[in-house]
Amino acid sequence: MLRSLLIRMSESKRLERFVTSTGPTRRMAQRFVPGASLEDGLIAAHEVNRIGHLVSLDLLGENVVGAAGAKRAAAAYMGMFDRIATEKLDANISLKLTQIGLDLDPALCEQLLTEIVDRAGSFQNFVRVDMEGSPYNQRTIDMVKRVRARGGSVGTVMQAYLYRTEQDVRDLIAAGCRIRLCKGAYKEPPEIAFPKKSDVDANYVKLMKILLTSGIYHGIATHDPAMTAATKQFAAEQGIGVDKFEFQMLYGIHTDLQRSLLKEGYRVRVYIPFGSDWFPYFMRRLAERPANLMFFLRSLFSR
């Protein structure tokens, strides 16, 4: 119930205005979001690369309300490939389709995604299209497939909490698509998603096995030690090398697990979000872990 409430609150513009105007909350958000500017994101990316992790940079933003905003976000992503190359970062990018206009004008969104993916290709880089709530699921899959079919260096994300995901995973693998597997961060009804965590976890393991034996390079995105242990065990049993997949985790979460996997020789990519639109991302992180909420409330009321 608390998780649903927090996810619903993440969509409130009024709460966003209140929360983002408080200094202590902004400071708390820095645990998950290193800063508002590209420079902040790049500094964090250098630090994370120095440790030995790969990076995926995400300019925060979703559900833009005008074509100008969508074009601005796309231009920012294009510029990021130049900076990644000139600063010799080992990083790709992650983006959300509603940030580049999916809600407004799907044709514009596809054109912008194609341009970003083409730019990535010119740098031998890669674009990961994040998966948003279920109303965007099919449209995201279809658009990624179309842009990929033109030779684009693009992949997407599958959410283990959805019943449909096994079929989607099989279809995307048949299309040669690289997948990031996660549990899923949105509030979905029981008609389409497993309500019980144990079922989500079981599906995650099942999907992980399909991905690892597909012969395609995928990302296993989780902070759950049970999921990483199952992945390591399955890879070892199947003789799947550590260079055939990567683990992925979010900036600021379970850095101990990130480092221990790295020490064991696994690839670990850290997802680094930056930007001023951090509120919905931050609220989803609170929803994932009640202990975060206590810190947040204390910071709000200690102003």
Ligand SMILES: Cc1cc2nc3c(=O)[nH]c(=O)nc-3n(C[C@H](O)[C@H](O)[C@H](O)COP(=O)(O)OP(=O)(O)OC[C@H]3O[C@@H](n4cnc5c(N)ncnc54)[C@H](O)[C@@H]3O)c2cc1C
């Ligand atoms: C790289 C990456 C990209 C992602 N992209 C997407 C996406 O495109 N679409 C989408 O729907 N979801 C995405 N997610 C979020 C994902 O769906 C989950 O909501 C999130 O990862 C929590 O699930 P978990 O696998 O870590 O397992 P859980 O069972 O939720 O957590 C396992 C343990 O990890 C730790 N943990 C988890 N979350 C937090 C947190 N917020 N703060 C502190 N500790 C925490 C806790 O110790 C917890 O016990 C992404 C996650 C990652 C790692």
